[in-house]
Amino acid sequence: MAGVNLTSATVVNVNLFWTDMKGAILKDAVLTSCRMNRVSLIGADLSGANFSHSNMIEADLRNADMTNARFQSSNMNGADLSRAIMPGANFHLAMIRDLLSSAANRGTGSAAALRTSTFGKTGTTQDSRDAIFVGYAGGLVTAVWIGNDDNSPLPGGAAGGGVPARIWRNFMSGAINEPVEDAPEDTQDADLVNAIANITVETGIGNLELGVDEDGMTVNLGPNQLRLPSDPPAPVPPANAPPPPIARTQPAGEEDGP
Incomplete structure (x- = not known):
């Protein structure tokens, strides 16, 4: 189909895959609900054409003339538009949404x-x-x-x-x-979270810097630094460990009851 002339033609529900349409003339043509995936349209004339609800996924449009062409709700994901001529071309919102x-x-x-x-x-x-x-x-x-x-x-x-x-x-x-x-x-991102947690506060005795990380807090006041480590987690007793002894609530030797 190289060089085919479809000037002002109306094309509906046509499916083309891996088709050679180099130099095709689609000037002022109206294409509705068409699929032209991986079609070669190198150097084609698409000026004034109206593509509606059509797919041109990975189409080769290098050096194509797309002056004043309109693409409404059409998918051109992956299309090669290198050196294409596109003054006045109108790419519908659907293409941007897809990106x-x-x-x-x-x-x-x-x-x-x-x-x-x-x-x-x-x-x-x-x-x-x-x-x-x-x-x-x-x-x-x-x-x-x-x-x-x-x-x-x-x-x-x-x-x-x-x-x-x-x-x-x-x-x-x-x-x-x-x-x-x-x-x-x-x-x-631990490093980035730590950077966000670092703050500097101006005080009457200088800049107070606080840094928080997984191991604790660092406080810098001028040339002095104070490190406040986080509390270690409480040890977990082994599964077979005996229960801890119960402390008496009465002095030794006293009766447990009246």
Whole structure:
């Protein structure tokens, strides 16, 4: 079908897979409920074409002329648009929603995925100075940002798909009444949690810095440091250990009763 001329044609419910349509002319054509997955449209003329409820997944649109083309509720996930000519092209919201859904459910933001439809995007600035997740689900839009007020880098190469995505998920699960399980301990960013717990307070005798980690608390006051270890867990007696002795409530030698 290379070079086929479908100028101003109306095409409905056509399925094409792995089809060569290089140089095809679809100028001002109307395509409704069509599937053109992995179709080669290199150099094709799609100017003014209207694609409605159609799929062009992984289509090859390199060097295609898509001037003033309209894509309404159409899926172009994975399409190659390298060097495509697209002035005035109108990509419908469905395409953007598909990209956001992929990022939040299968991509870098998968830690934010809920049972309900989840859409979002991660963000990480240079040297991990900011870690961001912005998304929406259940009619609610929420953004989570983690960073330092002095713009210093976050430890451990923090990224938007880590702690921000999990904070977003935990908050949204309560906001839209969808309970989720806590993340396993081995997936939690201990360094980042420790950085968030570190605070500095200006006092009359200098800056007081508090740092909290799994082993306790560190207090820095000027050049002086005080370490407050956390209490060790109480030992667990063995299963076959005898019960502890019961302390007497009366002096020895007294009768137990009248």
